[in-house]
Amino acid sequence: MPPADTPHSRRAKRPAPKIIIFDVDGVLVDVRESFHRTLIETVLHFTGKRVSPAEIHQWKNRSGFNDDWTLSHAWVQSLGFKNSYDEVKSKFVEIYWGAGGKPGNARRERWLLPEAELRRLAKLAELGLFTGRVRRELDFTLARVRLRDAFRHIVTVEDVSRPKPDPEGLLAILNGRDPATAVYLGDNIDDARAAQAAGVPFLGVLPYRSQARAHRAKSLSDLGALSILGSVRQLGPWLRTNTISAQTNSSRVSKQRR
Numbered sequence: 001m002p003p004a005d006t007p008h009s010r011r012a013k014r015p016a017p018k019i020i021i022f023d024v025d026g027v028l029v030d031v032r033e034s035f036h037r038t039l040i041e042t043v044l045h046f047t048g049k050r051v052s053p054a055e056i057h058q059w060k061n062r063s064g065f066n067d068d069w070t071l072s073h074a075w076v077q078s079l080g081f082k083n084s085y086d087e088v089k090s091k092f093v094e095i096y097w098g099a100g101g102k103p104g105n106a107r108r109e110r111w112l113l114p115e116a117e118l119r120r121l122a123k124l125a126e127l128g129l130f131t132g133r134v135r136r137e138l139d140f141t142l143a144r145v146r147l148r149d150a151f152r153h154i155v156t157v158e159d160v161s162r163p164k165p166d167p168e169g170l171l172a173i174l175n176g177r178d179p180a181t182a183v184y185l186g187d188n189i190d191d192a193r194a195a196q197a198a199g200v201p202f203l204g205v206l207p208y209r210s211q212a213r214a215h216r217a218k219s220l221s222d223l224g225a226l227s228i229l230g231s232v233r234q235l236g237p238w239l240r241t242n243t244i245s246a247q248t249n250s251s252r253v254s255k256q257r258r
């Protein structure tokens, strides 16, 4: 058995990804005060019941509830109310964007990856976004943080015929390139399923000591996550520890040949 730190163990490192694809909500953006708050207020509006953030995570631990319109409608129905999908969705949209002079929850979201770190990653790999958001919701955020140009390919739910967990969006970004050269960062079961179906390595992102982590870390690991980061800010350090850049790789090969 070789000692722990030998070229042997270092060879277990993966090649650095050439394409880094991010899910948006829960990964690049903290949506507890925007989308999650809107979910709670929408369910409260129709049912009179104030549901909890912990219950949101129980729903989101199941496949098919990445979309908050679908989730609010299913939740209202599950509490015994017969309101239609369109009715629930339009109330959700109203609470999220604001109406009648009342500001919406959209502006309460928080961008999580500092610009300098994002720009550094953009030098290491091509960056992309694959999100369950509609274009308007994504545009609002990217315009606010002024980081749209960092992302080479952007796929919203409106750009695909089948949403996550279908891999269509990831395959569109790959456009025939080897899925093993990419990595997808997500926080939901459907993100991990989409990655698995596309053959793209997956990194989970769930804040330490959060309800999301308590509810989903094991499921994401079971679906093949390479690791479960505590924050998207840990991506840089994770890449440095767990991957070898092409440069390092070739210098090692030439050393072995000598």
Ligand SMILES: [Mg+2]
Pocket (backbone or CB within 6 Å): 023, 024, 025, 026, 027, 186, 187, 188
């Ligand atoms: Mg997400």
